[in-house]
Amino acid sequence: MNTNPDEATLALWLDDELAGEDLAAVEAWALTQPEQLAAREEIRHWRATMASALPATEEPPYPEFFNSRVLQAIRELAPAAAPSRRSFLWKSWLMPVAACAGMALTFWAGTNAITPAEYDVAGAPKAIPVEPVVYTPEHGVGAEWFASKEASATVIVLKGVAAIPDATDFSATVYLPAEREIDSTASREVKPAMETGQ
Numbered sequence: 001m002n003t004n005p006d007e008a009t010l011a012l013w014l015d016d017e018l019a020g021e022d023l024a025a026v027e028a029w030a031l032t033q034p035e036q037l038a039a040r041e042e043i044r045h046w047r048a049t050m051a052s053a054l055p056a057t058e059e060p061p062y063p064e065f066f067n068s069r070v071l072q073a074i075r076e077l078a079p080a081a082a083p084s085r086r087s088f089l090w091k092s093w094l095m096p097v098a099a100c101a102g103m104a105l106t107f108w109a110g111t112n113a114i115t116p117a118e119y120d121v122a123g124a125p126k127a128i129p130v131e132p133v134v135y136t137p138e139h140g141v142g143a144e145w146f147a148s149k150e151a152s153a154t155v156i157v158l159k160g161v162a163a164i165p166d167a168t169d170f171s172a173t174v175y176l177p178a179e180r181e182i183d184s185t186a187s188r189e190v191k192p193a194m195e196t197g198q
Contacts, residue, residue, distance in 0.1 A: 005029060014040050
């Protein structure tokens with residue numbers, strides 16, 4: 001044999017599964033390849049060792065369970081049955097028609113729904129504009145409010161109240177959130193490295 005056998009043919013020869021002209025051709029080639037002959041002898045020895053250590057046949061531990069699992073896997077791989085004419089008719093024609101009819105019915109119900117009249121806290125219908133009133137607990141104190149876009153706030157102006165002195169401390173009445181370590185993501189402080197006692 002002038003050319004080397006391909007991998008598949010060589011693997012069949014190593015496993016003693018070649019026959020006929022292919023076997024004769026690879027045998028002629030292998031006479032010049034002592035490493036291939038040694039590999040075949042090693043595989044034959046390994047096969048004989050395994051055959052002496054393992055029984056030729058062995059029953060699975062739970063044959064009914066094993067067989068049922070195999071049958072289940074075969075059923076799952078089997079192609080699904082062709083859809084019946086009834087399901088084809090439902091999916092191709094009746095389902096889109098039913099969906100369109102449902103949407104039309106919902107739209108019609110939404111446009112013909114009667115909305116109840118809305119009332120505010122004073123019991124007046126909301127269609128009547130009601131002037132907002134700012135409640136002040138002191139008699140004779142007037143209050144006005146306006147929204148300040150520059151300050152992004154609502155400003156309340158009280159008339160008839162004495163001015164608050166600048167020295168007044170509001171810290172007891174103002175909520176200032178305490179800074180927590182979990183709220184910060186970085187710090188400029190350099191923490192000293194922990195010393196090891198060596």
